Amino acid sequence: MLSIKNxxxxxxxxxxxxGINLExxxxxxxxxxxxxxSGKSTLASVLAGREExxxxxxxxxxxxxxxxxxxxxDRAREGVFLAFQYPIEIPGVSSTNFLRTAVNQVREYRGQxxxxxxKFLSLMKEKMKLVEIDQKLLSRSLNEGFSGGEKKRNxxxxxxxxxxxxxxxxxxxxxxxxxxxxxxxxxxxxxxxKDNATIVVTHYQRLLDYIVPDFVHVLYQGRIVKSGTKELxxxxxxxxxxxxxxxxxxxxx
Amino acid sequence: xxxxxxxxxxxxxxLLEAYKDIQFTLAASSLRNEGRDLLxxxxxxxxxxxxxxxxxxxxxxxxxxxxxxxxxxxxxxxxKTVDENLIPGLDCHLLVFNNGKLERNLSNFDTSVLxxxxxxxxxxxxxxxxxxxxAKANKDPFVALNQxxxxxxxxxxxxxxxxxxxxVYILQLIQATQEGETVHPRSYxxxxxxxxxxxxxxxxxxxxxxxxxxxxTEINVGENSQVDFYRVQxxxxxxLEVNNTEINVPRDATFNSAVISLQGKMIRNNLSINLxxxxxxxxxxxxxxxxxxxxxxxxxxxxxxxxxxxxxxLYKGILADHSRGxxxxxxxxxxxxxxxxxxxxxxxxxxxxxxxxNTKPQLEIWADDVKCSHGCTTGQLDEEALFYLRxxxxxxxxxxxxxxxAFAGEVLEKIxxxxxxxxxxxxxQQRLGTHYA
Numbered sequence: 001m002l003s004i005k006n007x008x009x010x011x012x013x014x015x016x017x018x019g020i021n022l023e024x025x026x027x028x029x030x031x032x033x034x035x036x037x038s039g040k041s042t043l044a045s046v047l048a049g050r051e052e053x054x055x056x057x058x059x060x061x062x063x064x065x066x067x068x069x070x071x072x073x074d075r076a077r078e079g080v081f082l083a084f085q086y087p088i089e090i091p092g093v094s095s096t097n098f099l100r101t102a103v104n105q106v107r108e109y110r111g112q113x114x115x116x117x118x119k120f121l122s123l124m125k126e127k128m129k130l131v132e133i134d135q136k137l138l139s140r141s142l143n144e145g146f147s148g149g150e151k152k153r154n155x156x157x158x159x160x161x162x163x164x165x166x167x168x169x170x171x172x173x174x175x176x177x178x179x180x181x182x183x184x185x186x187x188x189x190x191x192x193x194k195d196n197a198t199i200v201v202t203h204y205q206r207l208l209d210y211i212v213p214d215f216v217h218v219l220y221q222g223r224i225v226k227s228g229t230k231e232l233x234x235x236x237x238x239x240x241x242x243x244x245x246x247x248x249x250x251x252x253x
Numbered sequence: 254x255x256x257x258x259x260x261x262x263x264x265x266x267x268l269l270e271a272y273k274d275i276q277f278t279l280a281a282s283s284l285r286n287e288g289r290d291l292l293x294x295x296x297x298x299x300x301x302x303x304x305x306x307x308x309x310x311x312x313x314x315x316x317x318x319x320x321x322x323x324x325x326x327x328x329x330x331x332x333k334t335v336d337e338n339l340i341p342g343l344d345c346h347l348l349v350f351n352n353g354k355l356e357r358n359l360s361n362f363d364t365s366v367l368x369x370x371x372x373x374x375x376x377x378x379x380x381x382x383x384x385x386x387x388a389k390a391n392k393d394p395f396v397a398l399n400q401x402x403x404x405x406x407x408x409x410x411x412x413x414x415x416x417x418x419x420x421v422y423i424l425q426l427i428q429a430t431q432e433g434e435t436v437h438p439r440s441y442x443x444x445x446x447x448x449x450x451x452x453x454x455x456x457x458x459x460x461x462x463x464x465x466x467x468x469x470t471e472i473n474v475g476e477n478s479q480v481d482f483y484r485v486q487x488x489x490x491x492x493l494e495v496n497n498t499e500i501n502v503p504r505d506a507t508f509n510s511a512v513i514s515l516q517g518k519m520i521r522n523n524l525s526i527n528l529x530x531x532x533x534x535x536x537x538x539x540x541x542x543x544x545x546x547x548x549x550x551x552x553x554x555x556x557x558x559x560x561x562x563x564x565x566x567l568y569k570g571i572l573a574d575h576s577r578g579x580x581x582x583x584x585x586x587x588x589x590x591x592x593x594x595x596x597x598x599x600x601x602x603x604x605x606x607x608x609x610x611n612t613k614p615q616l617e618i619w620a621d622d623v624k625c626s627h628g629c630t631t632g633q634l635d636e637e638a639l640f641y642l643r644x645x646x647x648x649x650x651x652x653x654x655x656x657x658x659a660f661a662g663e664v665l666e667k668i669x670x671x672x673x674x675x676x677x678x679x680x681x682q683q684r685l686g687t688h689y690a
């Protein structure tokens with residue numbers, strides 16, 4: 001589904017990603033872990049099409065299409081979804097209008113009929129249950145005055161509405177208490193199917209107790225330096241990242 | 254600082270010459286003479302003159318207008334013109350002006366609640382006592398010019414205890430004619446005590462030929478009354494306009510203003526609210542959403558004279574292409590005006606590198622126990638927000654539209670009349686080129 005080859009990316013001339021290789025197949029959950037500043041969020045941003053990042057080398061194919069040539073909106077329409085680490089507040093843009101516009105533009109791209117107000121409302125109601133989001137929140141402006149946890153729930157709620165084939169969760173666990181973490185994880189797990197895939201970007205192992213990955217990759221200095229299964233995450237939790245850093249240093253000496 | 258006042262001598266003389274033969278009633282003669290004397294002394298604002306520093310309107314008039322006499326009523330105004338410029342769904346008292354002259358046959362209003370009297374027909378003394386006493390000629394040379402040049406003069410009166418359910422819709426149809434390219438509408442609005450009324454003024458250019466519109470509106474609000482005054486400026490790209498609107502707001506009265514400026518060549522709005530007594534409230538809202546070469550200057554002034562009065566002001570600008578916006582907001586709090594609340598905000602989004610905004614808050618506070626705040630921001634569209642919307646599958650164009658509409662929406666929601674608000678929303682969405690709701 002997703003094939004990343006030798007991806008290099010920089011921001012304002014500073015290289016951040018320095019040769020990422022990653023294959024993600026339908027039905028899989030991949031966790032990307034790593035110390036702060038290793039390039040985890042950059043990878044998520046580059047995949048979603050954030051324009052500040054310049055891809056200097058490498059390629060990314062998604063369902064056979066060159067992802068890097070697509071605009072952010074077309075990536076979303078193709079089925080890529082980024083759950084933001086810091087979802088922003090947009091005063092004056094109604095949550096409902098925003099989501100309905102999004103859903104219908106995605107549907108139009110896919111050659112589907114737009115949803116009318118009634119159908120859209122029933123879709124919303126159905127998906128709201130999934131992340132236990134309060135309807136009152138959705139009558140407000142987008143994310144305006146939401147708590148950290150509410151913002152993250154809203155991200156997963158949007159994901160549920162848009163039904164992506166590739167979901168990238170960028171530090172979705174940060175700032176969540178354990179109850180919210182369970183709700184959000186539960187939402188993600190329920191959306192999981194054999195036809196879609198998830199990339200979970202996280203600093204901590206605890207999210208992976210709830211969203212169990214098939215593969216764990218450690219990102220350091222812009223490269224994947226180690227890959228394994230969920231046991232690798234437990235090892236990192238126990239031993240921290242220093243031993244990885246030493247291993248990398250050892251290789252280069 | 255210069256010690257001598259420079260002025261546009263030749264333009265002033267040209268204009269005075271153009272209007273020297275106006276027939277007027279005896280009552281108006283003192284206004285004319287006062288205006289003429291003032292203009293001869295101070296002249297129209299010269300380039301770089303402080304109050305008109307960013308808006309060289311005199312120069313634009315000199316460079317654009319060739320026939321300084323009055324435009325006579327246009328022959329092209331008929332029922333169809335009026336119908337095309339009505340606000341959908343708005344049940345209103347309709348006043349149609351053709352180059353500043355009332356079109357009685359095209360107007361339609363209930364005379365039992367709204368009286369309209371030409372200045373010439375006013376009871377003796379009324380004009381001397383009131384006209385020119387709110388908007389004083391010495392405050393702005395264009396008020397003086399209007400005093401010299403206005404032709405008809407319209408007195409509008411809403412009696413005490415009258416609540417007008419339907420707003421008064423003032424349709425100003427403007428078109429330069431062979432005879433001249435200038436229009437100087439003058440009106441005085443008298444609202445009695447315990448009354449409530451909404452005015453909506455729409456300035457419509459009938460073609461693309463240049464004109465100079467120089468209006469003065471004085472509003473005398475009654476005690477415990479509410480007056481809402483809304484104005485739309487979506488004129489031709491050749492339109493030159495100066496507007497002076499000044500309002501007296503007494504005890505327990507409220508005045509709400511909203512000005513929606515979308516197009517013209519150069520438009521200067523001078524809006525002044527005098528809060529004359531306790532518990533008076535003045536609100537000033539505005540949107541200027543400009544493209545091309547349009548230049549819009551909003552100079553506002555609120556004068557707090559007595560304790561316990563409040564003013565709120567919010568102007569928002571969205572500027573594309575080579576457009577220019579100017580905002581100057583003066584808040585004056587006199588020594589007696591303790592416990593004043595005065596808030597002012599001006600926010601701008603520049604969509605092009607060639608667009609310019611000059612914004613200046615001017616606070617002069619002589620009382621010590623007041624709450625006053627002001628703020629201004631000028632920036633680009635929020636790239637983070639844009640990316641967020643696009644990352645959900647919404648096109649770049651629609652995402653921009655949604656964000657800009659949200660930005661303007663804060664002002665639009667201050668418009669109390671629903672039909673008019675919807676009309677403005679329509680105009681703004683049209684400008685944004687997007688319909689996403």
